[in-house]
Amino acid sequence: MPIKAKSPIPPGYHTITPYLVIRDPAGAIEFYKRAFGAEEIVRMPGPDGQSVMHAELKLGNSMLMLSGEWPESGAVSPQHLGNTPVALHLYVENADAAFQRAVAAGCTAEMPPADMFWGDRFAKVRDPYGHKWSLALHTWDMTPEEMAEGMRKFCQ
Secondary structure (H helix, E strand, O other), X not given: OOOOOOOOOOOOOOOOOXXXXXXXXXXXXXXXXXXXXXXXXXXXXXXXXXXXXXXEEEEOOEEEEEEEOEHHHOEOOHHHHOOOOOEEEEEOOOHXXXXXXXXHHOOEEEEEXXXXXXXXXXXXXXXXXXXXXXXXXXXXXXXXXXXHHHHHHHOO
16 A cells, blocks of 8 residues: 655655656657766656656756657647747756756757856757757846846847
8 A cells, every 4th residue: 555645745856847748758868867967767668668658857956857759648849849938947066067068968059158147157058859958057146136237238
């Protein structure tokens, strides 16, 4: 008989957990290990024994869930849709090194690392599976007034 959970959120998880749908989830798992240092925690095969119905990866102190496409249930990837409006924001110890690692692993560079007006060293990449990632190192605690002034200068 199952044991009653002690908490409504499982240990090691946070209130919100991203869940990606990926055309090649097995390939993506290996890619995320190389590109972002992910650690595979769980992999559940689909009914055919080959596909990935569900997987969980740990990146830093957070979890990322993913599965393969199941169009009949509405689960489709960015490749199926042709784009994505969503980005995953990953805080790292070194944004420049994380950007280089991701690009070397096969991500497409969308924005090289730069110091941004909100206080982060920030970069953007797109993985081979169509998902967008922003990589950031928080470097300065900015007041709302400092951010507004920085944004004004940035947008000139």
